Amino acid sequence: MLISLFIACYNDSLFPETGKAVVTVLERLGHTIEFRQAQTCCGQMHYNTGYYPEAVGIMRHFLDTFKDAEVICVPSASCVAMMRDHYPKMAAGDPVLEAAVAEVLPRVYEFTELLIDKLGVTDVGATYPHTVTLHTPCHSIRALHIGDRPQRLLEAVKGIKLIPLANADQCCGFGGTFAIKNAEVSAAMLNEKMQAIAETGATICTAGDNSCLMHIGGGLSRNNAGVRCVHIAEILASQGTS
Amino acid sequence: MSIHVGEAAEAPDFKKAAHVLLGNKQVRANVRRATETIRNKRANVVGEMPDWEDLRNSAAAIKQNVLRNLDTYLEQFEAACTKAGGKVHWARDADEANRISIGIIQGHQQTEIIKVKTMTSDETRLNVALEAAGITPWETDLADLIIQLGHDKPSHIVVPALHKNKTEIRELFMRTMGLTELGSKPEDLAAAARQYLRERFLRVKVGFSGANFAVAETGSVCVVESEGNGRMCVTLPDVMITMLGIEKIIPSFDDLEVFLQLLPRSATGERMNPYNSIWTGVTPGDGPKEFHVILLDNGRTKVLADGESRETLHCIRCAACLNTCPVYRQTGGHAYGSIYSGPIGAILTPQLQGMEHSQSLPYASSLCGACYEVCPVKINIPEILIHLRRRIVENGDAPQTERIGMNMAAFTFADSKRLGVAQKLVQLGNKPMEAIALPGWSAARDMPVVPKETFREWWAGGRK
Ligand code: SF4
Numbered sequence: 196m197l198i199s200l201f202i203a204c205y206n207d208s209l210f211p212e213t214g215k216a217v218v219t220v221l222e223r224l225g226h227t228i229e230f231r232q233a234q235t236c237c238g239q240m241h242y243n244t245g246y247y248p249e250a251v252g253i254m255r256h257f258l259d260t261f262k263d264a265e266v267i268c269v270p271s272a273s274c275v276a277m278m279r280d281h282y283p284k285m286a287a288g289d290p291v292l293e294a295a296v297a298e299v300l301p302r303v304y305e306f307t308e309l310l311i312d313k314l315g316v317t318d319v320g321a322t323y324p325h326t327v328t329l330h331t332p333c334h335s336i337r338a339l340h341i342g343d344r345p346q347r348l349l350e351a352v353k354g355i356k357l358i359p360l361a362n363a364d365q366c367c368g369f370g371g372t373f374a375i376k377n378a379e380v381s382a383a384m385l386n387e388k389m390q391a392i393a394e395t396g397a398t399i400c401t402a403g404d405n406s407c408l409m410h411i412g413g414g415l416s417r418n419n420a421g422v423r424c425v426h427i428a429e430i431l432a433s434q435g436t437s
Numbered sequence: 438m439s440i441h442v443g444e445a446a447e448a449p450d451f452k453k454a455a456h457v458l459l460g461n462k463q464v465r466a467n468v469r470r471a472t473e474t475i476r477n478k479r480a481n482v483v484g485e486m487p488d489w490e491d492l493r494n495s496a497a498a499i500k501q502n503v504l505r506n507l508d509t510y511l512e513q514f515e516a517a518c519t520k521a522g523g524k525v526h527w528a529r530d531a532d533e534a535n536r537i538s539i540g541i542i543q544g545h546q547q548t549e550i551i552k553v554k555t556m557t558s559d560e561t562r563l564n565v566a567l568e569a570a571g572i573t574p575w576e577t578d579l580a581d582l583i584i585q586l587g588h589d590k591p592s593h594i595v596v597p598a599l600h601k602n603k604t605e606i607r608e609l610f611m612r613t614m615g616l617t618e619l620g621s622k623p624e625d626l627a628a629a630a631r632q633y634l635r636e637r638f639l640r641v642k643v644g645f646s647g648a649n650f651a652v653a654e655t656g657s658v659c660v661v662e663s664e665g666n667g668r669m670c671v672t673l674p675d676v677m678i679t680m681l682g683i684e685k686i687i688p689s690f691d692d693l694e695v696f697l698q699l700l701p702r703s704a705t706g707e708r709m710n711p712y713n714s715i716w717t718g719v720t721p722g723d724g725p726k727e728f729h730v731i732l733l734d735n736g737r738t739k740v741l742a743d744g745e746s747r748e749t750l751h752c753i754r755c756a757a758c759l760n761t762c763p764v765y766r767q768t769g770g771h772a773y774g775s776i777y778s779g780p781i782g783a784i785l786t787p788q789l790q791g792m793e794h795s796q797s798l799p800y801a802s803s804l805c806g807a808c809y810e811v812c813p814v815k816i817n818i819p820e821i822l823i824h825l826r827r828r829i830v831e832n833g834d835a836p837q838t839e840r841i842g843m844n845m846a847a848f849t850f851a852d853s854k855r856l857g858v859a860q861k862l863v864q865l866g867n868k869p870m871e872a873i874a875l876p877g878w879s880a881a882r883d884m885p886v887v888p889k890e891t892f893r894e895w896w897a898g899g900r901k
Contacts, residue, residue, distance in 0.1 A: 202892050202893075204850065204856065206892065207856075207860070207891050207892045207893055208860050208863060208887075208891055209885050209887065209888065210885070210888075211888050211890060211892035211895055212888075214892035214895075215892070215895065215900075218900075230892075230893070230896045232853055232893060232896075232897065233853045234853060235849070235851070235852070235853050235856050236846075236850040236856075238850075240843075240846065241843060241846070241847060242823065243804060243823055243826075244826060244830075244839070244843060245823065245825075245826030245827040245828075245829060245830040245831075245835065246827075246830055246847065247827050247830075247831075249843060249844070249846075249847035252847060252851060253847065253850045253851070256850065256851060280820075333803075333804075333805035333806055333807070334806070337805070337806035337807070337809070337810055338806065365763055365807075366763040366803050366805035366807065368763070368803060369803065370802070370804055370805065371803075371804070372800075372839075373800065373802065373803045373804070374803075374877070374878060374882075375877040375878055376452070376800045376877070377451065377452055377455065377764075377800065377801060378877030378878065378880055378881070379452070379455060379456055379459055379880075380452075380455050380459065380764055380768060380801075381803070381877075381881075382880065382881035382882070383459055383767040384763050384764070384767060384803070385881065385882070409885055410882060412885065413878070413881075413882030413883045413884065413885065414881060414882050416882075416883040417881060417882055
């Protein structure tokens with residue numbers, strides 16, 4: 196299958212290893228990956244902060260870039276939530292745009308959705324001999340209804356020791372510009388999340404969204420907590436010790 | 438017309454208020470414990486309902502219909518209530534509602550009233566107006582009494598004194614009721630309050646309540662509660678005044694079937710409220726001899742006019758969204774500067790008052806969506822928060838740094854070549870995007886190390 200990767204702007208700039216891991220996993224499963232250089236962003240930051248026309252512009256660019264893609268893989272739950280929850284409404288009233296959204300949206304898959312729903316695999320042949328706990332980003336559970344997909348994928352990894360995270364569905368406090376506009380409240384929310392992570396004794400915290408992980412990881416690093424944040428794609432790509 | 442929501446217009450912005458509250462360990466511990474208890478109870482009793490989603494959908498549909506035909510239902514209510522012997526008053530704003538109330542009380546030469554379950558009167562600052570007119574209001578709901586005795590502010594929609602624990606309440610009661618001895622169990626505290634209130638129930642001639650629902654078809658009014666004080670308030674006095682927001686109307690008595698299942702389970706985690714009082718006009722020889730209803734607008738028709746956020750008026754004030762909100766959990770209700778706190782407060786207060794006030798509230802959320810998930814009338818709170826943020830931006834009220842940053846980012850995202858240039862600048866240490874984020878971010882978090890190569894460079898360079 197030819198799979199087009201929409202990496203998400205912040206992964207592209209700050210977390211390229213996540214993109215490489217997605218490529219590794221999908222190629223290992225026998226698929227061909229393409230990366231359209233014209234891609235930029237899904238428009239989420241603008242939309243959520245109230246910059247509506249700007250967000251529509253960015254959506255147009257996304258639709259243009261991916262209009263003839265067969266399958267689009269996005270290793271970021273919040274970007275997919277942005278597209279599914281808001282693109283239809285943003286396009287409403289403009290028949291051309293409405294048609295473009297209707298055409299592209301069904302072909303967009305969050306990374307773990309793609310593996311389980313479209314490709315029908317749970318064991319991707321990974322080995323990861325570490326103690327891991329899973330945070331479930333708000334958008335993945337409440338907007339995408341991702342359920343236990345990430346859990347099932349991780350359970351199939353060899354050598355992994357999965358420890359459940361208490362209140363895994365409680366927001367980590369990132370929330371995009373919220374983390375800056377209400378930095379103190381955001382940090383208080385983060386503290387609770389870090390406390391829960393510490394209680395698991397895991398050395399790795401994973402999730403399907405690097406935006407939460409950047410926030411959690413930033414706090415863990417500041418506290419020298421001895422826990423690293425790793426995107427789920429990087430665990431699924433791993434075949435050894437790293 | 439002057440619309441105000443309690444003292445929200447003078448309140449400090451959310452960030453400043455939150456800063457103070459985050460330093461109050463006692464309040465935070467109280468809030469956390471109380472919300473967790475209610476949240477778990479709610480989850481249990483909701484979990485046992487196989488048709489919970491159907492009920493939510495029905496409730497949302499009923500409310501949608503009400504808001505679309507509000508004028509008709511309000512007039513229908515007025516006619517039915519009047520026919521049953523009640524008197525209906527219309528109040529455009531808070532001051533008018535207060536004036537009407539004072540007029541009725543003074544018309545009976547009374548100088549005190551007993552009150553129950555009336556957040557709407559907190560919205561209009563009725564107690565302040567009453568005291569200025571020489572009338573003493575006695576709050577009879579236990580939590581409201583605690584707030585009144587402590588000259589405090591409510592911090593929760595259903596449990597206004599949720600920020601206080603038993604020990605603090607015991608001290609307050611001993612001090613303000615002049616008690617030398619008082620046990621520390623909840624029953625002891627309730628007994629002290631009962632003693633304190635009972636004489637007032639028997640003495641005072643005017644009762645004042647809010648309403649959870651008002652039935653258009655029959656002209657009936659409904660109040661649900663746990664303590665029975667409300668039942669006393671609405672049955673013992675000679676004169677009864679009920680103030681409610683115009684959105685509290687439901688079309689028919691049968692609709693109560695839906696809401697009386699949703700509300701107690703969502704609000705207190707009970708299958709049914711211990712007291713459900715429903716009354717219609719006046720009945721000779723039974724209950725108050727005179728019954729007044731004040732229908733309050735105070736900005737509600739303005740909310741109604743905005744199709745994108747109208748469903749804010751679906752709210753039945755169950756506070757499930759507060760109890761589940763991870764932001765409320767950290768700060769408690771006082772940070773929201775309004776009697777309406779938590780997620781619903783963040784959307785309701787700014788809309789009622791006008792967007793020039795309470796501009797920080799639509800940003801007091803991480804948009805995690807937990808509120809929408811539990812809301813029994815399906816208000817998409819995150820979507821409305823975003824809509825209000827959009828209105829702030831469109832009014833030109835967003836901070837300049839944010840506008841510049843967002844414009845730059847939009848320009849960058851319009852073309853991948855520009856994005857490539859921006860990424861290079863970040864790599865070279867110019868960090869334009871980080872510079873905007875840095876101050877708040879870096880207080881508690883490290884920035885990720887910027888990689889030497891972006892993904893697109895790696896791909897374009899042959900994946901080496
Ligand atoms: S918004 Fe919904 S959950 Fe919140 S108080 Fe109102 S009805 Fe309850």
